[in-house]
Amino acid sequence: MGIVYVSRKEHFNAAHKLYNPNWTEEKNVEVFGPCANTNWHGHNFDMIVTVKGTPDPETGFVIDLKKLSTLIRRDVIDQLDHKNLNVDVPFMQDKMASCENLVMEIWKILQPTIPKISKTGELYCIKLYETPRNFVEYFG
Amino acid sequence: MGIVYVSRKEHFNAAHKLYNPNWTEEKNVEVFGPCANTNWHGHNFDMIVTVKGTPDPETGFVIDLKKLSTLIRRDVIDQLDHKNLNVDVPFMQDKMASCENLVMEIWKILQPTIPKISKTGELYCIKLYETPRNFVEYFG
Amino acid sequence: MGIVYVSRKEHFNAAHKLYNPNWTEEKNVEVFGPCANTNWHGHNFDMIVTVKGTPDPETGFVIDLKKLSTLIRRDVIDQLDHKNLNVDVPFMQDKMASCENLVMEIWKILQPTIPKISKTGELYCIKLYETPRNFVEYFG
Amino acid sequence: MGIVYVSRKEHFNAAHKLYNPNWTEEKNVEVFGPCANTNWHGHNFDMIVTVKGTPDPETGFVIDLKKLSTLIRRDVIDQLDHKNLNVDVPFMQDKMASCENLVMEIWKILQPTIPKISKTGELYCIKLYETPRNFVEYFG
Amino acid sequence: MGIVYVSRKEHFNAAHKLYNPNWTEEKNVEVFGPCANTNWHGHNFDMIVTVKGTPDPETGFVIDLKKLSTLIRRDVIDQLDHKNLNVDVPFMQDKMASCENLVMEIWKILQPTIPKISKTGELYCIKLYETPRNFVEYFG
Amino acid sequence: MGIVYVSRKEHFNAAHKLYNPNWTEEKNVEVFGPCANTNWHGHNFDMIVTVKGTPDPETGFVIDLKKLSTLIRRDVIDQLDHKNLNVDVPFMQDKMASCENLVMEIWKILQPTIPKISKTGELYCIKLYETPRNFVEYFG
Numbered sequence: 001m002g003i004v005y006v007s008r009k010e011h012f013n014a015a016h017k018l019y020n021p022n023w024t025e026e027k028n029v030e031v032f033g034p035c036a037n038t039n040w041h042g043h044n045f046d047m048i049v050t051v052k053g054t055p056d057p058e059t060g061f062v063i064d065l066k067k068l069s070t071l072i073r074r075d076v077i078d079q080l081d082h083k084n085l086n087v088d089v090p091f092m093q094d095k096m097a098s099c100e101n102l103v104m105e106i107w108k109i110l111q112p113t114i115p116k117i118s119k120t121g122e123l124y125c126i127k128l129y130e131t132p133r134n135f136v137e138y139f140g
Numbered sequence: 141m142g143i144v145y146v147s148r149k150e151h152f153n154a155a156h157k158l159y160n161p162n163w164t165e166e167k168n169v170e171v172f173g174p175c176a177n178t179n180w181h182g183h184n185f186d187m188i189v190t191v192k193g194t195p196d197p198e199t200g201f202v203i204d205l206k207k208l209s210t211l212i213r214r215d216v217i218d219q220l221d222h223k224n225l226n227v228d229v230p231f232m233q234d235k236m237a238s239c240e241n242l243v244m245e246i247w248k249i250l251q252p253t254i255p256k257i258s259k260t261g262e263l264y265c266i267k268l269y270e271t272p273r274n275f276v277e278y279f280g
Numbered sequence: 281m282g283i284v285y286v287s288r289k290e291h292f293n294a295a296h297k298l299y300n301p302n303w304t305e306e307k308n309v310e311v312f313g314p315c316a317n318t319n320w321h322g323h324n325f326d327m328i329v330t331v332k333g334t335p336d337p338e339t340g341f342v343i344d345l346k347k348l349s350t351l352i353r354r355d356v357i358d359q360l361d362h363k364n365l366n367v368d369v370p371f372m373q374d375k376m377a378s379c380e381n382l383v384m385e386i387w388k389i390l391q392p393t394i395p396k397i398s399k400t401g402e403l404y405c406i407k408l409y410e411t412p413r414n415f416v417e418y419f420g
Numbered sequence: 421m422g423i424v425y426v427s428r429k430e431h432f433n434a435a436h437k438l439y440n441p442n443w444t445e446e447k448n449v450e451v452f453g454p455c456a457n458t459n460w461h462g463h464n465f466d467m468i469v470t471v472k473g474t475p476d477p478e479t480g481f482v483i484d485l486k487k488l489s490t491l492i493r494r495d496v497i498d499q500l501d502h503k504n505l506n507v508d509v510p511f512m513q514d515k516m517a518s519c520e521n522l523v524m525e526i527w528k529i530l531q532p533t534i535p536k537i538s539k540t541g542e543l544y545c546i547k548l549y550e551t552p553r554n555f556v557e558y559f560g
Numbered sequence: 561m562g563i564v565y566v567s568r569k570e571h572f573n574a575a576h577k578l579y580n581p582n583w584t585e586e587k588n589v590e591v592f593g594p595c596a597n598t599n600w601h602g603h604n605f606d607m608i609v610t611v612k613g614t615p616d617p618e619t620g621f622v623i624d625l626k627k628l629s630t631l632i633r634r635d636v637i638d639q640l641d642h643k644n645l646n647v648d649v650p651f652m653q654d655k656m657a658s659c660e661n662l663v664m665e666i667w668k669i670l671q672p673t674i675p676k677i678s679k680t681g682e683l684y685c686i687k688l689y690e691t692p693r694n695f696v697e698y699f700g
Numbered sequence: 701m702g703i704v705y706v707s708r709k710e711h712f713n714a715a716h717k718l719y720n721p722n723w724t725e726e727k728n729v730e731v732f733g734p735c736a737n738t739n740w741h742g743h744n745f746d747m748i749v750t751v752k753g754t755p756d757p758e759t760g761f762v763i764d765l766k767k768l769s770t771l772i773r774r775d776v777i778d779q780l781d782h783k784n785l786n787v788d789v790p791f792m793q794d795k796m797a798s799c800e801n802l803v804m805e806i807w808k809i810l811q812p813t814i815p816k817i818s819k820t821g822e823l824y825c826i827k828l829y830e831t832p833r834n835f836v837e838y839f840g
Contacts, residue, residue, distance in 0.1 A: 004660045005697040013271065015155040015180040020758055020759075031759060033766065034222035040155040041222040042182005044271050050697075058580055059591060060658030065694050066593065082181040096760025100704045104755075120165035131153065131184050134765050137705040145557040160338055171339060173346065190557075195524075198440055199451060200516030205554050206453065236340030240284045244335075250559045274345050277285040277330075293691065295575040295600040300478055311479060313486065314642035320575040321642040322602005324691050362594030362601040376480025380424045384475075411573065411604050414485050417425040417470075433831065435715040435740040460715040461782040462742005464831050472792030502734035502741040551713065551744050565798045565837040610837075615804075618720055619731060620796025625834050628731065 005124060006062045007050040010072050012081035015042040016097040040084065046129040047076070047106070051114055053121035057085070063118035071117060075109050103128045103138040111140065145264055146202045147190040150212050154222035155182040156237040159226070180224065186269040187216070187246070191254055193261035211257060215249050243268045243278040246267035251280065285302045285404060287330040290352050295322040299366070303352045308321040320364065327356070327386070328364040331394055333401035339398035343398035351397060355389050391420065397418040425544060427470040430492050432501035435462040436517040460504065466549040467496070467526070468502070471534055473541035481551045483538035491537060495529050523548045523558040531560065565684060566622045570632050572641035575602040576657040579646070600644065606689040607636070607666070611674055613681035623678035631677060634667050659671040663688045663698040671700065705824055706762045707750040710772050712781035715742040716797040719786070740784065746829040747776070749807070751814055753821035763818035771817060773811050803828045803838040811840065 017040050018032040028036040035041070049072055053062040083089055085097040091109070095101045103126050111123045131133040151156050151215050158172040168176040175181070189212055193202040223229055225237040231249070235241045251263045269275040298312040308316040315321070329352055333342040339395050363369055365377040371389070375381045383406050390402045409415040437460050438452040448456040448518055455461070473482040492550045505511055505517040511529070523546050531543045549555040577600050578592040588596040596599070609632055613622040643649055645657040651669070655661045663686050671683045689695040717740050718732040728736040735741070753762040763783055783789055785797040791809070795801045803826050811823045829835040 002664060002700065005699075006660065007695050007697070009693040010269075013181050013183055015182040018760070022758075031764075037222050037224070037228070039224035039227045040182065041151055041153050041224070042155040042180065043684065044184045055658065055660040055664075058582075058656075060578070060656030060661045062660055062696075064591075082177050084179035084181070085175070087179040090178070090831065096758075098760025100706065100755040100762055101760045102701060103704065118684065129195050131151075133709040135707050136762075137703065137707070139705075140702065142524060142558065142560065144523065145559075146520065147555050147557070149553040157410075158340070162338075195518065195520040198516075200438070200443075200518030200521045202520055202556075204451075214341075236338075238335065238340030240286065240335040240342055241340045243284065244282060273289040275287050276342075277287070278282065279281065292602055293601050293689075295574050295602040298480070302478075317642050317644070317648070319644035319647045320600050320602065321644070322575040322600065323573055324604045364597070364599035364601070367599040368597070376478075378474040378475065378480030380426065380482055381480045383424065384422060399592050409497075411571075413429040415427050415429070416482075418422065419425075420422065433741050433743055435742040441790075457782050457784070457788070459784035459787045460740050460742065461713050461784070462715040462740065463713055464744045502737050504737070504739035504741070507739045508737070551711075561805060562838065562840065564803065565839075567835050567837070569833040615798065615800040617721075618796075620718070620798030620801045622800055622836075624731075659793065 002054070003052055004055055004062050005050050006065065006068075006121070007048050008065050008068045008072065009046060009048045010069065010077055011044060011046045012077050012085050013042065013044050014080050014085050016085035017041065017094060019099060020096065025048040040086075043130050045080070048125075048127040049077040049110060049123070050125040050127070051118060051121040052124040053118060056119060063114070063121040067117045068114075071113060072110065075113060076106050095129070095134045099128050099130050099134070103136050107138055107140055142194070143192055144195055144202050145190050145192045146168060146205065146208075147188050148205050148208045148212065149186060149188045149189065150209065150217055151180065151186045152217050154220050154223050154225050155159070155180040157181065158236060158238060160236065160237035185220070185268050187212070188265075188267040189250060189263070190260040190265040190267070192264040193258060195258060199255075203249050203254070203261040207257045208254075211253060212250070215253065216246050239268050239270050239274070239276045243276050247278055247280055282334070283332055284335055284342050285330050285332045286345065286401070287328050288345050288348050288352065289326060289328045290349065290357055291324060291326045292357050293322065293324050294360050294363050294365050295320040296365035297321065298376060298378060300376065325360070325411050328405075328407040329390060329403070330403040330405040330407070331398065332404040333398060336399060343394070343401040347397045348394075352390065352394060355393060356386050364413070379408050379410050379414070379416045383416050385419055387418055406416075422474070423472055424475055424482050425470050425472045426485065426488075426541070427433060427468050427502060428485050428488045428492065429468045430489065430497055431466045432497050433462065433464050434500050434503050434505050435460040436505035437461065438518060439515060440516065451483050460506075463550050465500070467492070468545075468547040469530060469543070470545040470547070471538060471541040472544040473538060476539060481538075483534070483541040487537045488534075491533060492530070495533065496526050519548050519554070519556045523556050527558055527560055562614070563612055564615055564622050565610050565612045566625065566628075566681070567608050567609060568625050568628045569606060569608045569634065570629065570637055571604060571606045572637050573602065573604050574640050574643050575600040576645035577601065578656060578658065580619050580656065599694045600646075603690050605640070607632070608685075608687040609683070610685040610687070611681040612676060612684040615679060616679060623674070623681040628674075632670065635673065637664050659688050659690050659694070659696045663696050667698055667700055674684060703752055704755055704762050705750050705752045706765065706821070707748050708765050708768045708772065709746060709748045710769065710777055711744060711746045713742065713744050713819070714776050714780050714785050715740040717741065717786035718748075718796060718797065718798060729808050740786075743830050745780070746777070747772070748825075748827040749810060749823070750825040750827070751818065752824040753818060756819060763821040763837050768814075768816045771813060772810070775813065776806050793820040799828050799834070799836045803836050807838055807840055
């Protein structure tokens, strides 16, 4: 049996701003423009989690996508949905609330737990859409 | 010549929360759930503005969609994009920051100005997507 | 306050076939082509439910979309999702399993219950996508 | 039985320009901007045709969407797809190649032929997308 | 000339269920939940076939996408569209009707025939969407 | 810090035809079919530019997506939007106006300039959609 890549898409809605506390207000506005707005802005984030592995002959599955969805919701979405990424999310404290940093933190959460719900599967990629036109991918 | 309905889609990203200041914190959470999160959440809003009218024989246009786009951006998007709907937007002060209230306020802004950029066109509908699954329409 | 139209999109996956038991096999194939396939085929259906009404000043809502989503899932999606429309769905018995018939039956279910979760809202439209290119709308 | 609105989405790819031959080159550029480019530009057009009627009890259909698709392709898409709207399309001669004019001409073609393939159906609306953000609707 | 990856998207609608005949009914329901529904359910599947190769200088093509579309429709879509994946499809007999198994079988069909319609192209990836939120990729 | 892949989506509308001047008209029609139409046809092209690199700790960015968008618009979109790819675009002269050739030329333009707006970023991939169903990717 070959390797198959299996993906599940989830979403969450959150507020954030891009603001470096070591900089002046002026420098923040110069670098981040409206993304530095004091009172926040927000997005509908879409997130695609991809797991690679060989299908189990008894189920035909690399991973049970219902279990993967439940895992992503419990460990990631519930920490982020209807939250403020800068203020409400412990694992984003003291980090710039950029998509790049967010996707790397989500990786740290999901990577160790995937093997608990799949015999052969391992986390391969997380793709995070901030908008339909701006998105990031992380492969660990 | 018949009536043609012409539409332009724009988008903006904003933070908001649903919170009634006349209610206790408990009642707000009971009614609005995570939408009442103190530190805000946010969305990528899509907005479709529809103008009805008869096409001008010289241009074939009911309305010049570049002019309509410029108008929407100047009068609406620039007031809302990368803003906090509850805090930063004068015309949403003292109103619940729901899509229903937002779409009615946007109508008040756009309705009088459409005739200034179109001989026959009048505002027909504004459709506002908070998420791809939740949206409102207003016809005045 | 004016009338606002508020919509919620849900989805379900189901099997069906188009087959008139009063006709010969040949006539069914002639009229319905591959849609009459004996062993069924299926679709990812998308359904948009639109409620019209005046927003409640205390919430800014015509209808609480979380409650509407819960209602649609309980009364409609749970009857249809991962089911066979011809065999498993009581309210489609003895009817052609077309989108036209399905949307009218869903209307009968939702129309009386909307007022129970909204003071001013009434069901306005149900839009049912069989595929992204084939869809129906019903206004009662 | 009630009235159901049934829609089919088709697409075509075409070149065009917006250019009024009664105007100077300067005025054309002033009014139409890059849309007046001498050597044309083009779009992937999406077109949604909506027919209203009462479902036939024997089929459950307002209209057979396969027949509707065949009709649209033969009478409209084959005249427009991979064509130049200004040069190659007889029914657009001597008209500005705007979406408004195009949708009204497509209506004239489809309106009389729908009853030939549906007992109760009549053409209700044609929606024409020039881009995902610019579109027109015509109801006759 | 470098390597370019060229993709074509097709779709089909099919019924299936996830059911391991070596297990009890109870175990099937426990593992597969509603996906094990006796009377089937179904999906609109989207399939993206990607071919890699160097463009032919005379055509600018890695592969003629019309020929690729014709090939995919004849060899794959016609075997799957409006069919029951468990019952009607010879190459899925005695296999779990999962997307993972389906994408590997489609690979076996397409991989040897791509070189017959392209001088330099070889099959690179097949991406199969069961729903917009659940999908698999296979690279051979 | 790991490598993150950051993407920005832009679009342009253009006319083109597929026509090899070394061939007879008959051979062009035989090979390219309606894509060889003398008077051109056109598309709404979508283009996704992906840059890989390590995020800058001060901004959290691999690359400032506003700067990337500005760069793509100035150096690529302004050369292609509302243009004829065969006639109006210097870098496509004497080349077949296929997506394969176009994506390789766009690479040559963007690849050297990305490092000027990002400390660690380098161009990784350009994905060019001619239609939602036909697209190409180039990795240099």
